[in-house]
Amino acid sequence: MSKNVLVTGGAGYIGSHTVLQLLLGGYRAVVVDNLDNSSDVAIERVEELAAELGGNLSFHQVDLRDRSALEKIFAQTKFDAVIHFAGLKAVGESVHQPLLYYDNNLIGTIVLLETMAAHGCKNLVFSSSATVYGWPKEVPCTEEFPLAAVNPYGRTKLFIEDICRDLCRSDSEWNIILLRYFNPVGAHPSGYIGEDPRGTPNNLMPFVQQVAIGRQPALKVFGNDYSTKDGTGVRDYIHVVDLADGHIAALRKLSDPNISCEVYNLGTGKGTSVLEMVAAFEKASGQKIPLIKVGRRPGDVEVVYASTKKAEHELNWKAKFGIEEMCRDQWNWASKNPYGYRSPNLNLN
Ligand code: NAD
Ligand code: WQD
Numbered sequence: 001m002s003k004n005v006l007v008t009g010g011a012g013y014i015g016s017h018t019v020l021q022l023l024l025g026g027y028r029a030v031v032v033d034n035l036d037n038s039s040d041v042a043i044e045r046v047e048e049l050a051a052e053l054g055g056n057l058s059f060h061q062v063d064l065r066d067r068s069a070l071e072k073i074f075a076q077t078k079f080d081a082v083i084h085f086a087g088l089k090a091v092g093e094s095v096h097q098p099l100l101y102y103d104n105n106l107i108g109t110i111v112l113l114e115t116m117a118a119h120g121c122k123n124l125v126f127s128s129s130a131t132v133y134g135w136p137k138e139v140p141c142t143e144e145f146p147l148a149a150v151n152p153y154g155r156t157k158l159f160i161e162d163i164c165r166d167l168c169r170s171d172s173e174w175n176i177i178l179l180r181y182f183n184p185v186g187a188h189p190s191g192y193i194g195e196d197p198r199g200t201p202n203n204l205m206p207f208v209q210q211v212a213i214g215r216q217p218a219l220k221v222f223g224n225d226y227s228t229k230d231g232t233g234v235r236d237y238i239h240v241v242d243l244a245d246g247h248i249a250a251l252r253k254l255s256d257p258n259i260s261c262e263v264y265n266l267g268t269g270k271g272t273s274v275l276e277m278v279a280a281f282e283k284a285s286g287q288k289i290p291l292i293k294v295g296r297r298p299g300d301v302e303v304v305y306a307s308t309k310k311a312e313h314e315l316n317w318k319a320k321f322g323i324e325e326m327c328r329d330q331w332n333w334a335s336k337n338p339y340g341y342r343s344p345n346l347n348l349n
Contacts, residue, residue, distance in 0.1 A: 002026050002027055002028050002056065003027050003028065003080040003081070003251075004027075004028045004030065004077050004078065004079050004080055005022055005027050005028070005029050005030070005079065005080065005081050005082070005083060005251065006029075006030050006032065006073070006074075006077075006079045006081075006082045006083070006121075007019055007022070007029050007030070007031050007032070007082075007083045007085065008031075008032050008033070008064055008082065008083070008084045008085055008086035008108075008112060009032075009033055009038075009084070009085030009086030009087065009127075010029065010031030010032070010033055010043070010059075010083075010085065011031060011033040011035060011038035011039065011040060011042045011043050011059070012033065012037060012038045012042075012085055012086075013038075013184070013194070013195040013196070013240065014085055014127065014181070014184055014240060014243060014244065015031070015033070015038075015083075015085040015086075016038075016042040016043070016045075016046050016193050017187075017188060017193060017240045017241055017243070017244040018083060018085070018243075018244040018247045018248075019031060019043075019046050019057065020046045020049055020050060020188065020193070020244070021241070021244040021245055021247070021248055022247075022248065023046070023050040023053045023054065023056055023057055024050060024053060025248050026053075027056070027251075028056040028057075029056065029057050029058075030057075030058050030059075030060070030073065030077055030079070031043060031057065031058070031059045031060065032060050032062050032064065032070070032073060032086070033059070033060075033061065033062075033086065034061060034062065034063040034064075034086075035061055036088075037088070037089075037197075037198060038196070039196065039340075039341035039342075040059065040061070041341040042193055042196075042341060043057070043059045045192045045193050045348075046193060048192070048348050049188070049190060049192055049193070049348065060073055063108070064086050064108035064109075064111055064112050065103075065104070065107050065108050065111055067111050067114075067115065070111060070112065070115045071115060071118075074115050074116075074118070074119040074121070075119075078119075078121075079116075079119070079121045080121070080123065081121070081123035081124065081125065081251055081254055082112070082116060082121065082123070082124050082125070083124075083125045083127075083247055083251070084109065084112060084124060084125065084126050084127060085127045086108055087104065087105040087108065087109075087127070087156065088100065088101055088104050088105060088153070089153060090153070090202055091131075091151050091153045091154070091202065091299070092202060093153075094151055094152040094153035094156075095151055095152060098152040101152045101153055101156055102152065102156065105153075105156035105157075105160065106156055106159060106160065109126075109160050109163065110163070113163070113167065117171075122171070122173045122174040122175060123174075123175045123176075123254045124164070124174070124175070124176045124177070125176075125177045125179060125247055125250045125251060125254065126160060126161075126164060126176065126177070126178050126179065127179060127181065128157050128160070128161055128178045128179060128180045128181070128263070129154070129157050129180055129181055130180050130181065130182045130183075130236070130265070130267070130304055130306065131149070131150075131151075131153065131154040131157060132147045132148070132149065132154060132157050132158050132161065132180060133145050133147065133148070133180075133304065134146075134147070134148030134149065134150050134154070135148070135150065135301050136301070136304060139271065139303055139304065139305050140269060140305050140306055140307035140308075141265065141304065141305070141306055141307060142265075142307040142309075142310070143180070143263045143264065143265060143307075143310050147161075150299060151299060161178050161263070164176045164178060164261055165261050167261075168260045168261035172260070174260070174261070175254050175256075175257070175259050175260065176259075176260075176261045176262070177250045177253060177254060177259070177261075177262050177263075177264065178261065178262070178263040178264070179246060179247070179250060179263075179264055179266050180263060180264070180265050180266065180306075181238070181243060181266050181267075182235065182236035182237070182238050182265070182266065182267035182268075182304070182305065182306050183203075183204075183235045183236060183237045183238065183267075184237075184238055184239075184240045184243050185204075185205040185237045185238070185239065185240065185326045185330060186205075186239040186240050186241070186321070186325065186326035186327070186329040186330050186333075187240065187329045187330055187332065187333035188240075188241060188329070188333070189241070189329050189332070190348070191329070191332035191333045191335075191336040191337070191346075192333075192336075192346065192348055193333075194329075194330070194333030194334070194337065194340075195240075195333075195340075196337075196340030196341050196342075197340075200216075204219075204235075204274060204277060205237075205277070205281075205326075205330055207219055208277070208278060208281050208289055208330075209281075209330055209331070209333075209334040210334075211289050211290065212281070212285050212287040212289060212331065212334060212335075213334055213335065213338045215338070217290065218289075218290035218291060218292045219278065219289055219290070219291050219292070220291075220292050220293075220294045221274055221275070221278075221291050221292065221293050221294065222274075222294060222295070222296055222297035222300060223294075223295060223296035223297065223300065224293050225296075226296075226302045226303075227302065228273055228302065228303060229273055229276075230273050230275045230276070232273045232274035232275050233273065233274055233300055233301070233302060233303070234271040234272065234273050234302070234303040234304070234305065235271065235272060235304055235305065236267035236268055236269065236270060236271060236272075236304060236305035236306050237268070237272055237277065237323060237326055238266060238267050238268050238319055238326075239319065239320075239321035239325060239326045239329070241321070241329075242266075242268075242319040242320055242321055243266055243319075245317065246264075246266040246311065246315065246317050246319075249311075249315040249316060249317035250264070250315060252315075253314065253315055262314075264310055264311040264314070264315055265306040265307060265308060265310065265311060266306070266311060266317075266319075267305060267306025267308055267319070268305075268306070268308065268319040268322075269305060269306055269307065269308040269319075270305060270322075271303060271304075271305040272323055276323070277323060277327075278291065280323045280324060280326075280327045281327040281330065281331065283324075283327070284324065284327035284328045284330075284331050285327070285331040285334075285335075287331075
């Protein structure tokens with residue numbers, strides 16, 4: 001019998017790609033999302049992409065902090081596991097509105113964990129972030145590195161990681177996998193689902209994509225005096241479909257009864273500079289990206305990339321795609337959906 005997975009934040013960027021991989025992998029998925037940073041069109045498109053397996057998806061527009069609504073969803077279905085993506089994620093916004101972040105991310109998670117416990121579902125995969133390494137002293141970052149949060153958003157990730165570790169210590173029935181994502185980019189190769197940020201994008205690739213389609217005049221390159229190959233910041237970009245597959249691998253690992261609380265990096269292990277990423281995108285899209293070199297962005301780290309050994313050995317998962325495929329698929333999504341899910345209707349095929 002196929003397994004039931006509750007996916008919080010499943011209408012969002014990483015969530016929608018993961019829900020598709022779940023359906024294609026034979027799981028049944030129930031999505032809970034308040035659509036604060038997403039669109040129900042993403043859900044419709046995932047359903048279409050999954051073809052005959054699309055019937056295994058259901059969606060509830062519910063805020064995680066709405067305990068009684070969540071309770072009803074758990075009462076209707078016995079879940080084998082939960083994948084918890086739902087949360088706010090803009091670093092700058094979290095600095096200006098810390099209470100919004102603590103309320104949404106922490107309270108939402110606590111209500112979810114309490115409801116799971118009440119219904120005897122104690123298997124969880126949680127979206128953590130490389131941000132919990134703060135400013136790492138060296139690279140690649142291994143899962144044993146000291147943890148530090150440098151902004152309220154990062155602190156919510158660190159707090160939730162700690163809550164999960166405490167929960168597993170207190171009750172051996174809990175099995176929790178914390179996935180620390182590096183920099184997710186790209187889109188599904190169909191160009192049918194992708195990242196659709198509200199307002200001006202904060203992250204590199206959504207911004208580059210908007211320059212390419214003429215919604216922004218030029219990319220500001222934050223800092224060109226880092227001690228890196230070309231002076232710009234270096235990150236570990238990972239294709240969102242690889243990341244989605246990492247969640248399927250984590251779900252399989254959850255069936256091992258002795259895992260308690262485990263943490264895995266999901267990255268490629270390769271560092272790419274801002275200028276390298278822009279060059280790869282220009283090549284993939286045939287579009288020129290005008291650049292303006294400006295000062296460093298406050299809070300930015302010089303170089304961050306993952307050690308991928310633990311995920312490779314224990315989850316039997318490894319990223320397959322390189323930056324060429326990431327940029328190809330980012331451009332395919334952007335050119336087909338210049339205004340994201342608000343673009344005119346797109347026909348699959
Ligand atoms: P996203 O904003 O596209 O998706 C998050 C989803 O959660 C959205 O659809 C939003 O509407 C929903 N949501 C937020 N608060 C909610 C609440 N209280 N109740 C119900 N739904 C709620 O973001 P994403 O990029 O897909 O990120 C998913 C997760 O991965 C987040 O937890 C994020 O912090 C984490 N993460 C993202 C990145 C990244 O660069 N994208 C990197 C590391 C970690
Ligand atoms: C990448 C590189 C910038 C925009 C953030 C969060 C992190 C995680 C992923 C959730 C850096 C440069 C960017 C621009 C630029 N999210 N850049 N011009 O900062 O590595 O990580 O997203 O957990 O927590 O902090 O990603 O895409 O913003 O930046 O030059 O307009 O691109 O300086 O070197 P970052 P990013």
